Amino acid sequence: MPDADTLGLLLQGVAHVTPQSLVMIAVAFVLLYLGIARDYEPLLLVPIGAGCMLANLPLSPLVADDGMLRVLYDMGIRNELFPLLIFIGIGALTDFGPLLENPRLVLLGAAGQFGIFVTLLLALALGFSRPEAASIGIIGAIDGPTSIYVSGLLAPHLLGPITVAAYSYMSLVPIILPPIMRLLTSKQERLIRMPYSQRKISRRTRILFPIVVTVLVGTLVPFATPLIGMLMLGNLMKESGAVERLTRASANEIANAVTLFLGLAIGSTMVGTEFLKTSTLAILVLGIFAFALDGVAGVLFAKVLNAASGGRVNPLIGAAGISAFPMAARVVQKVAQEEDFENFLLMHAMGANAAGQVASVVAGGVLLALMGAGGR
């Protein structure tokens, strides 16, 4: 007959189950369900869900001092390594051609960041500290790596909810944007056709672009240098065509491996005591507010451009001024084509979208500068 001590040792796990950890395991199931069954950003939500589940199992050795999830967190999240590696891959996949063909679209990218700053103010009003508010606002960049980078520096304790919000809202782009776009534009505006301009962008321009942007943005917004530097490094490798193997590795192998590590490590930050707070709910709500506001600002600003150009800009492309490349641009094309199957805004929307990608990084750098963080 085993005595009580032996039983206690054998049933340690069961004894350490807490209500919070059960709730978090349920959250992990929801994330896994969304990723696997509903196909919402499965590449991120599946590792995040798994990380969350593993971290919340009783006494999980994975998050103990030398546990794998802890090691991954220290290795790539605390020092911002993982989001930056992902950015090289994003740069290698981004085509700035449509933006170079129509540089006016940069303005739409800037307008698409409006929600970040309004949400920041709102979060301050709700009682979040300044670094926390900035980290919540950056969800409005609708860019996972940027959100992780900024909140990792400013408010690491909010990393879990902010990342989950940023990535879930990214996958909600096709659901959240179209109603906003339809509400703010008239049928007549949605019917505006924008013929594809056939300007050929020279290879030299395409190669110089990432270099010039890096130097320019890096000088103006030093805190954005890591993000913009890596984004543009990926793009330079792609456009130069000189290092095809490195480009492929950045866009595929490295990005894939880092995505797994990143997701697991982010999931492991979602432990009951940290995650189950009203602040998490507030972050999710504020995040979606920031996102919607970006879309509103983008469309409204495109309407201004339309008026200024004498009716030559379809306001729908403003909605692509957020990040979330290239999903936002595709949504714009879909909505435009619902009205008029012969209207192809895709290239213009891609330009605005690429501008939004750069602008969200710059916005992240501006936030870090405002908060006096970064550097180290």
Add this chain to the structure above:
Amino acid sequence: MRRYTLGLGGREFVIDVQELAADRFEVVVGGESYEVTLSGDEDLPEATITPGYAAPGEGATPPAQAAAAHAGASAVGAAGASQPRVARAAAAPAAAMVRPKPASGGAVGAVLSAPMPGVIIEVHVKPGDRLERGQPVAVLDAMKMHNVIGAPRAGTVAEVCIAPGQAVGHGDALVRFAQD
């Protein structure tokens, strides 16, 4: 269809422009019909009227050139501008090709051209098919998005110029319609 009425050297011209495709226009000047291809439309704010351009009153300009000039204007018009801008339009015609529209009778009519560069994924029509306006003709992969290209008008397919896997540039012909 847009109608432009312009005074040139004391004479008045009525020019009707019908958009056949994004870059093809049917232009009617003085009862003559021309098919016009627009191959460039640029903003040249500093441009003056094409050097050497003489008004028809001085006997130097064939109607075709005027037509080409206004095909440029119509592209602007189609994009929503309220008035033709002659300075802009005059900058374009050097690049525009004009050929008289072939006579009717089995000849090729309107053309559906690629709205943007990409790769053809699927082709849904074959010569002889009778199409309704909006009926899917092909699927074009541009920026990794599959775009369904619909027929711009009802008509019979005379020629299919593309095959799956083929890369197309902006304005390349996809399908030619038989003249009806």
